[in-house]
Amino acid sequence: MRLAGKRAVVTAAAAGIGRAIAERFVAEGATVHAVDRNADELVTLAGVTGHIADLTASDAATMLAEATGRADILVNCAGIVYPGTLLDCTEDQWATSLDLNATAMFRLIKAYLPTMVERRAGSIVNVSSVASSIIGVRNRFAYGASKAAVIGLTKSVAVDFVADGVRCNAICPGTVDSPSLRVRMQAQAEAAGESFEATHAAFSGRQPLGRLGQPNEIAALALYLASDESAFTTGTTAVIDGGWTVE
Template identity: 55%
Template sequence: MAGRLAGKRAFITAAGQGIGRAIALAFAREGARVLATDRHADKLAGLEGCETAVLDVLDDDAFTGAVQGAGPLDAMVNCAGVVHQNTALTCTDAEWEAAFALNCRATWKGMAAALPGMVERRRGAVVNIASAAGWAKAAPNRFVYGATKAAIVGMTKMAAVDVVAQGVRLNCICPGTIDTPSLGERIAANAAAAGGVEAARAAFVARQAVGRLGSAEEIAALAVYLASDESAFVTGQAMVIDGGWTL
């Protein structure tokens, strides 16, 4: 069914690659007017059907101004994030601060900028990207990442209950292991210890009960549903999409 987001205005962060890019393209195909943002201008090339803008979501004023200046929003998708590999014993202050700034603070600022207009119009949907790791399942060497992603689930639920009576919905997506450039970086980082790139990749694949990695397009399909009127009865939920990792 085409046109599921026809007439809707959407704002998407970290749309230059991976899940964010797939969501921007999926929203545009479904008829949304999309403002796709990323801090890297070159990564915004080729986003067919989307308006694009360079944006650093760590700049509070720029982020708030961009969201508010995008016009009345029907959908806000917070995708920006970073994955650190560490444990409670190896996590540094710098890693902690960077992870919470990008994964949590930027998500909060995105919600805070988008929600007033949605509440005023009594409609709108926010979709935050969390993770199955930290929320639904523990993962080794993902200490601060898991902490921030669990926090996103909590923030989403708390914000949802505050605006549910105003017709505004907030949900988050909790992916398992998705084949993205970010995963490629982690595979490369683990290659030496795993015995090579292919061995490192195989270890990630082995975690998925279905026997393969997920695709960014599969996550985008769920984001389309959560931003569309089809999910009008869904709010405050953490939607796990993980290939059976948490079974």
């Protein structure tokens, strides 16, 4: 059991990557506090303590930390995509992207970090994306900007608290099969007047490996970064993208 005795908080745990991470952590012996705004899906997650919260609320992080108590592991996975270029992006979409993708992480880290520092132990794993400061992806303006903020935030926390026994790393996935990706593929197919299969093939083709990543593959990396096996690793941007950014 690679996480025996650890207490973990995982956001966006009801679906996709966050759900796979929560399930993997439970299987590896962690006590898992799973957070999501989708109550219907959250209750179907076995072996966790569920917390229903909208992480864009300014008091969500402090309320959560009060409810869960200390965390040895914090996985910030909640994120949202508004497709489009800068010219398509509304003020609301820009604000919401930064609010959930970056500000909610800031607040959650701020809520859990003091106890980690006090105990001189903690691993924070932030889910960013290759669409960030790593590469520009078409029609991912607000998303890419907010995920670049996640990388800056991660490195900053890593360097400021490295002497306090707290590690902070980012995961940068390529295209991963998840419920929201399927919704985006369906919408893009309808807008382009093409079949879902054709859009799926285009999204798969972005990865030289020729397929979408699976949430459990991202969960395996999150497990490594969360566990003591990665004790020598902090401030990294761990790319897991089927070779998308190799060239």
